[in-house]
Structures are given as C-alpha cells and as structure tokens.
Amino acid sequence: MNDSPTAARRRIPPPHRDDVIIAAAGVLGGLLLWSLGVSNTGSRHFFPDWVALVPLLVIGPVVLLRRSAPAVTLPVGMAATAADQFTVGNLATIVLFTDLMYAAVVYGKPSMARRLPISTGLVTVITTIASVALVGPAQGLLIGVLTGIVCFGPALTGATLRNHREAAIAARLRAEQTALLAEMDRSQAVVAERARMARELHDMVANHLSAIAIHSTAALSIDSPATSREALGVIRENSVQGLAEMRRLIGLLRDAGAGQEAVATPSLDGLDALLEQARVNGGASGLEFVLDDARQPGGGPLPAPVELAAYRIVQESLTNALKHAAPGRVRVRVARADGLLTVDVESPYGEQPGPRAPGSGAGLVGMRERTELLGGEFTAGRQGLVWQVRAVLPAEEKAVTA
Structure with missing residues (x-):
C-alpha cells in the first residue's frame, strides 16, 4: 500500500550534500565552543552548562531538512534558539538559526518568502524600541x-537571492x-514559400505539359502525317516555352537567394500572347479563345502581386479549358472598377471529344489560394452550360504580397 512506512520514507527526499555539511559543521563547531567554555550568556545560570547542548543537538539535525521542509524547520529552529537564551548559550545555535531563516525564504513557498522579510523587519524594529526603553539607548541599539x-x-x-533566481528563470x-x-x-515561412513555389511551378508548367499530353495523344491515335506533324510542332513549341519558364523559375530562386534582382514576372500585358498560345494548343479541339479587356486606360499600375495572380488565374483557367472544355468559345474578361480587379473566364461545359489530359484539382486550389492571400474572392463552378471561374482582387497598393 502507498501508506506503508517504506512508501513514506520514499516520499522524503534525501538531504542535500551541502545541508549535511552545514549541519555537521554547525554541530561540531558548537561542541568545540562548548568544550572551550565559549558562551553567549555566561552570566545566566538557569540551568547547568551542558543544557546549552540540547538546543544545538535539536537544531543541528533539523538543518538537514532546510530545503525539503522549510515550513517545519523554521519553527523548530526558533524554539531551539529561544531555549538557548535560557542557557549559557552557544554561538553555533544562533548561526544555524540564521541559516534556517535564510533557507526558509529561499526554498519556502512564495507566501513565506514574501512574509518573512516583512515580519522579521517589524520584529527587529519593535525589539529595538523596546530594548532602548528598557535597558537604555546604547545596549538597546546593540540588542x-x-x-x-x-x-x-x-x-x-x-x-534578494530568490528574486534574482526568479528573474533569471523568467528571462530564460x-x-x-x-x-x-x-x-x-x-517553419510557417518555409511552408508558405513552398506553397508559393508549388503554385508558380504548377501554373507555369501545367499549361505546356497539358498541351504536350493532348497533342502527343492525338499524334499517336490519329494515323495522319499532317496531324502528326502539326502535333509535333505544337509539342516542340510548348516544350521550348516550358523549358524557358523552368529556367525563369530557377533563375528567380537563385537570384532571390543571392539577393539580386529577380527576373521580370508575367503581367496582364501578356494576356494576348497567352491567348494566342491557347489558340494554337486548342485549335484541334474546336476551341475558340476571345479576350475582352475592359480595363479603362489611365487607371494606374496594378500592384505586382495582383498582376501576377490575375495572370496566373487566366493561365490556369485556359489550361483547364484545354483539358476539359467542350468545343466552343472560351471567353476571358478582365475589368477594373471601384478599386477592384475582376477576372472572368468562361468555357463550354460538356464532354470533350478526342484526347484529354488528366487533371488533379491542384489548379483550382492554387487559384483559390492566390486570391485569398490577396484578400480577394474566388468562385469556380458550373453555370448552366458554362464553366465559370471568377476572381475579384483588390487593385490598390494595400494588397497583401503573395
């Protein structure tokens, strides 16, 4: 059982080595003083001289518990010191009591540590006043x-020591x-940077790889030299452009790591070239691409993060159209009004004839992340026979950097 004597002994920590040394030195020192006849109150003879050893032998072992049980050792030490005043006295008993007082403040509970300096200060003041009144100024001040x-x-x-220790612990x-x-x-910065680079890599490469996948499948499935040659031309063009985009990304990483100026990022001024490339890639699938740029001239430059996000959203939407849209018109509309930039991409919803490239859904996730990082709104879904992607981005300089 837990209440057995063995268990109780185990709950009491062994005395610290320093406490053992202090207790042994105090008792041996007190015995030496007594053997030499050195006393504190030699004029008092209430008891035989040897009685002065009783408070010493009581307070000495108590010192072994000065760290583990200061609430117990201090009252015992006070009683032993008070009893010592009725004997010839022993200086070692007084010294051991001062150590118990010190240990009670250092190792005791916070409430004890707060009360003892105040209470002992009041005791000192009251004792001094009473002694001066009873025995005179000189002896009273000495007492x-x-x-x-x-x-x-x-x-x-x-x-003082406890306050320094607590301050050191708090500082640590x-x-x-x-x-x-x-x-x-x-860690959060690393995760955010990895997510940003994942979006950049997906948006830059997915468009070219999707076109390569579609046209290579067409070249393999349609036994026509003209079709194969056209497909190989598209494949080569997308391979070259994809390689250039990869080099740009690698250069951006290296330059940013070296603290140099990063390579120029895509902007909405490149939408015409982006749609022209989409027309080349999607012509065989019966897709027609139209750009409606409703931005008013003189509106001022867009923040770089907003411009890049809008470009990537259009790029990813066109890539999804190449992979999934039914034959028809794909319309891209960009407008700016009331401090907002609106990007709409609509594509025919339905089954696409011919070869298709597989999708993973990462593109929609990336577009949503880009929009939300800038404090905008993003929606994507079917509207009747049309698949619509819509992003509303803040067009002011206060836009959050993505």
Whole structure:
C-alpha cells in the first residue's frame, strides 16, 4: 500500500550534500565552543552548562531538512534558539538559526518568502524600541542590531537571492519562448514559400505539359502525317516555352537567394500572347479563345502581386479549358472598377471529344489560394452550360504580397 512506512520514507527526499555539511559543521563547531567554555550568556545560570547542548543537538539535525521542509524547520529552529537564551548559550545555535531563516525564504513557498522579510523587519524594529526603553539607548541599539543580524538580515538576503533566481528563470523562459516563436515563424515561412513555389511551378508548367499530353495523344491515335506533324510542332513549341519558364523559375530562386534582382514576372500585358498560345494548343479541339479587356486606360499600375495572380488565374483557367472544355468559345474578361480587379473566364461545359489530359484539382486550389492571400474572392463552378471561374482582387497598393 502507498501508506506503508517504506512508501513514506520514499516520499522524503534525501538531504542535500551541502545541508549535511552545514549541519555537521554547525554541530561540531558548537561542541568545540562548548568544550572551550565559549558562551553567549555566561552570566545566566538557569540551568547547568551542558543544557546549552540540547538546543544545538535539536537544531543541528533539523538543518538537514532546510530545503525539503522549510515550513517545519523554521519553527523548530526558533524554539531551539529561544531555549538557548535560557542557557549559557552557544554561538553555533544562533548561526544555524540564521541559516534556517535564510533557507526558509529561499526554498519556502512564495507566501513565506514574501512574509518573512516583512515580519522579521517589524520584529527587529519593535525589539529595538523596546530594548532602548528598557535597558537604555546604547545596549538597546546593540540588542536591535543583533536581532536584525540574526532575523532580518538572513531573510532579506534570502529574498534578494530568490528574486534574482526568479528573474533569471523568467528571462530564460522568455528566451525559450522567443526562440520557439522564431522557429514557428521560420517553419510557417518555409511552408508558405513552398506553397508559393508549388503554385508558380504548377501554373507555369501545367499549361505546356497539358498541351504536350493532348497533342502527343492525338499524334499517336490519329494515323495522319499532317496531324502528326502539326502535333509535333505544337509539342516542340510548348516544350521550348516550358523549358524557358523552368529556367525563369530557377533563375528567380537563385537570384532571390543571392539577393539580386529577380527576373521580370508575367503581367496582364501578356494576356494576348497567352491567348494566342491557347489558340494554337486548342485549335484541334474546336476551341475558340476571345479576350475582352475592359480595363479603362489611365487607371494606374496594378500592384505586382495582383498582376501576377490575375495572370496566373487566366493561365490556369485556359489550361483547364484545354483539358476539359467542350468545343466552343472560351471567353476571358478582365475589368477594373471601384478599386477592384475582376477576372472572368468562361468555357463550354460538356464532354470533350478526342484526347484529354488528366487533371488533379491542384489548379483550382492554387487559384483559390492566390486570391485569398490577396484578400480577394474566388468562385469556380458550373453555370448552366458554362464553366465559370471568377476572381475579384483588390487593385490598390494595400494588397497583401503573395
């Protein structure tokens, strides 16, 4: 059972090595003083001289518990010290009591550590006033000073040390918390950067690879030299453009790591070229691509993150149209009004004849992330016989950098 004597002994921690040394030194020192006849109150003879050893032998073993049970050792030490005053006295008993007072403040509960310096200070003041009134100023002040040295001095020293220790612990905890927060910020920054690069890589390469997949499938499935030659031309063009985009991304990574100027990023000025490329890639699938740029001239430049996000949303929407749209017209509309940039891409919804490229859904996720990072709104879904992608982005400089 847990209440057995063995279990109880296990709950009491063994005394610290320093406590053993203090207790042994105090008791041996007190025995030496007594054997030499050195006493504190030699004029008092209430009891035989050997009785002075009783408080010493009581307070000495108590010192072994100065760390583990200060709430117990201090009252016992006070009683032993009070009893010592009725004997010839032993200086070692007083010294051991001062150590118990110090340990009670350092190792005791916070409430004890707060009360003892105040209470011992009041005791010192009251003792000094009473002694001056009873025995005169000179001896009274001496008694007050001795009382302060025995009671208030150790308590004040312990409180000072404890405050320094608590301040050091608090500083260490703050440093650990700061390091933890810094590591969390670093991890979040790494995750955010990886997500950004994943979007860039997908948006740049997926369009070209989708075209390559569609036309290579067509070249393999249609036994026509003209069709194969046309498909190979589209494949080569997309391969070259995809390789150029990859080189641009690699250059951006290297230059950004070296602190150099990054390569120019795509903007809405390149939408004409983007749709022209889509026309080449989607002509065999019966798709027609139309750009409706409703932006008013003189509206001022767009923030770079917004411009890049709008371009990538159009690019990914065209890629999805090449992979999934039915034959018909794909309309891209860009408008700017009331501090907002609106991007709409509509494509025919239905089964696409001929070869198709597989999709993973990562494109829609990337478009939504781009929009939400800038504080915009993104929707994508079927509207009757049309698949519509719509993104509303803030067109002011306060836009969040993606």
